[in-house]
Amino acid sequence: MFRFSSILKVLLTCFFLPSDMVASEDDKFTFNGFQGSKLSLDGTAVITPAGLLRLTNTTKLLSGHAFYPSPFRFKRSQTSRVLSFSSTFVFGIVSEEIKISGQGVLFVISPSRDLRGAQVSQYMGLFNSSNNGNSTNHILAVELDTIQNPDFEDINANHVGIDINSLISNESTSAGYFVGGTGEFRNLSLVSGDPMQVWVEYDGRSMHLNVTLAPIRSPKPGRPLLSSAIDLSDVFEELMYVGFSSSSDPFVASHYVLGWSFSMNGDAPALDLRSLPLLPRRSGEQARKRLEIWVSFTATLLVLLAIGAAVVMVRRRAKFAELLEEWELEYGPSRLPYRELYEATKGFSDKELLGAGGFGAVYKGVLPSSKLEVAVKRLSHGSRQGIREFVAEVASIGRLRHRNLVQLQGYCRLRKGELLLVYDFMPNGSLDKLLFDQTRCRVGWGQRLRIIRGVASALQYLHEEWEQVVIHRDVKAGNVLLDCELNARLGDFGLARLYDHGTDSQTTHVVGTMGYLAPELMKRRRATKATDVFAFGVFLLEVACGRRPVEPHLTDERTVLVEWVVENWKRGTILAVADPRLRELGFAAEEVDLVLKLGLLCCDPLPAVRPSMRRVMQFLDGDAPLPEFESTYLNSAALALLRNEALDVAMDDFCSMSYLSVAESSLSGGI
Known part of the structure; x- marks a missing residue:
């Protein structure tokens, strides 16, 4: 009777359970450490003598990949839905510097193990600049990211995200876990150097993906960190590989996986946490430990x-x-x-x-x-x-x-x-060399406007979007570098100063380059966001007019660029100051007019009149109209002040008490 009932139970299971619930031993694996494993490795990925899977080492700007050698069947046919799957793994990031790390770790499901075309650094060895976001990638990844990259809309420098065909996450949240019972959320630092366990679970019936994170000695939380309704039918192909990807950064860090299991149509086998290999200590911690032992025997x-x-x-x-x-x-x-x-x-x-x-x-x-x-x-x-x-x-x-x-x-x-x-390395050098070289300057208006927007975006980030306020204090064409596609990169932060949002700058030295210094700097000796805006206004005029802020060899009103533009604006002939070379290349008169007037608004002698960089971006993007303003420049006394400060013959005394940057930028010459 017992045999008959057992056979009957097996028959009922085979005939009446859905096909995606049937699993075989080939549909799962477990690695409690990786000694003797046959993983497919490339790049910097290796199995250490201790049994750790190390994806990256201290070699900079290289990637490492590790995949299970055989693919799994995630779909019964090309048009069917994706089957359920589950995976759990324990990872650890060991950084050479406390609280500073390179890129993080990606758990990857991909149609191919060959990711040699991927870029390192922010692309984490998974995509590159040309295929990031392409639906033809057919890749799902769970990122454990330790860098905040604005290009990928990262929320912070310590987050977990669900990525589909792109490193711009579908969903992401700060790294942490929910404590059972109370539901309290506790933060976790991915770069703490401590091992952590991750669970990635997909229900093929409800098409729901859960990602859960916890310290290695804590039980699996009842509430996942991320829970997302995702139909993977158009993402996955029938056969897919599972594995990991990571890349090194200029910051030195090693990325490890201690144990890993995976299962189709069922829960991933539990890992034997007691048998997992140990993470190495930070080199600094090892040095301190050795020093303590050595001192004890001295x-x-x-x-x-x-x-x-x-x-x-x-x-x-x-x-x-x-x-x-x-x-x-x-x-x-x-x-x-x-x-x-x-x-x-x-x-x-x-x-x-x-x-x-x-x-x-x-x-x-x-x-x-x-x-x-x-x-x-x-x-x-x-x-x-x-x-x-x-x-x-x-x-x-x-x-x-x-x-x-x-x-x-x-x-x-x-x-x-x-x-x-x-x-x-910036192959096209500094903007001023390109702008003022009469023999090679063929930069049209469209390219100049793109450079202006790029510098404005950088200053908005420095003033308002970073964790502290950064005052650059030396904004000028000589400190704007151009990459291979002539994209603007603001550089040379040797004079920069930082302070907390909501507080005032405490700088007391006058620094910068003559022609870009705001009038109030001479009196108050305090750099602010408004003094950066003033220098940016001079930069706008410099780019639109194709000449330097001060030309001592000229004796009329053209000597000081700001004064020359003001006089033409007052006469209603402001476009007459535009770079004559632009007329040969063609330009939009209304855009040049906007940039020139915005430059005057940013250069207003009264700091309170100058707009913020966020407002400047709105003007440049056409999201807000430039106001009709009666500039302080109509005041002849203010104009005289600017002229005197730009051409002060007693500047030698001023130089003796300040750090004036040389006309040749320290970032010129192709940086």
Whole structure:
């Protein structure tokens, strides 16, 4: 009787249960550690001797992928719905710098294991600039992202997202979990260096995808972190591969998977958490641990002092000894070895020299590890841009992320006093070199307007959208760099200052470039967002008129650009100041008129009259009309003030008490 009932039960299961509920042993797998596993690996992905799956290492700007070698059948036919599936894995991100990390980890379901066409850094080894967002990708990914990228509309630098064919997430939320019973939400830091468990579950019947996150020692929360209704029928093909993707960044971090299981049509097998391999400690934590052990066995204080003195003597004799201070641990981006920069620039060869000035010199280079083209800014010993400005540049631009800002890739400090900054290479150099070169300037109005919008967008981000207010203090054409597609990138943050939103700037030194300095700077000696807006207004006139802010060789009203534009505006002939070369290339008169008048509005001597950068963007985008204004420039006394400050013959006294930047930008020459 028992046998008959058992057979009957099996027959009923086969005939009456839906086909997508039938699973076989080939539809699941479990890895409690990866010793002896046969995963398909490429790039930097390896199985460590301890049994960890390491997707990236400390090599910069490379990607790593790991896939289960065989595909799974996610659909019975091309037109049928996607079957249910479930996966769980334990991961950990070990960053060399506390609270600073490169890109995160992606759990990926893809029709192919071959992702060699994908880009690294923000694309995380999954897509590239040409296919990101294409429906032909047929890819689902769950991102555990540790970088806030405005291009992908990331909500913050510590989030979980559901991605379909694009790194712009369908849904995303801050990393964390809900505590059972109370429903309390607790934040988790993805870069804490602690292992965490993730569950990814899709119900083929209700077409619902759940993503759950929790610390490794906590039970699975009853409430998922993300829950989304998604029909994957048009996304998935019949056969799909499951795996992981990650890429390294200028920030040094290693991405690990400790254990992983997967199942079609059922819950993923539970992982044996006690048997999983351990994550390595941060190198800094290991160093501190070794130091504690060493100190505990030190016989006497005399021995400790003797060893310390010996270490100091050896380091002083090192030819290329590097310097690390406490502030760099908190703010510094990726440190690059001096030998790597020496090799990249061919020993700082004169043939690689892009430009030089009072700041030092800039060299073109190719990093040997990543083959990335960079510009290396080598600050001279007597540079006016000393340690204080160097710290400001590293602390600000090293953490900023915007498509219209020059990205700082890394830096190096040497004990012999040299300071080196490594930027993205800008093949078209600075805007002023292109704008004022009469022999090669063929930049039409449409391209100039796109450059203006790009710089305005960057300043809006600095003033209003970043976690702190950033005052650039040296906005000018010489500090606007152009990439290979002539997109504008605002650079040179050596004079930048940061302060919290809702507070006032505490700067007391007058810095900047003559011709761009707001009138109130001379009296109050305090840089504000309004002083940046003033410089941006001069920049608008500079681009539209094709000439520099001050031309000392001219003796009439044309000497000072702002004054010349004002006089023509008062006479009703404002378009007469437009760059004559634009007439050959063709331009929209109403757009040039808008930019010139907006430049005057931004350059108004009264700071309260100047618009915010958010308002400037609305004017440029046509979302708000430019107001009819009676400019303060009608006041002849205000005009005289501007003229006197631009052409003050006693400027030598002023220079002695301020940091004036040289006419040649420290980011000119192709950075």
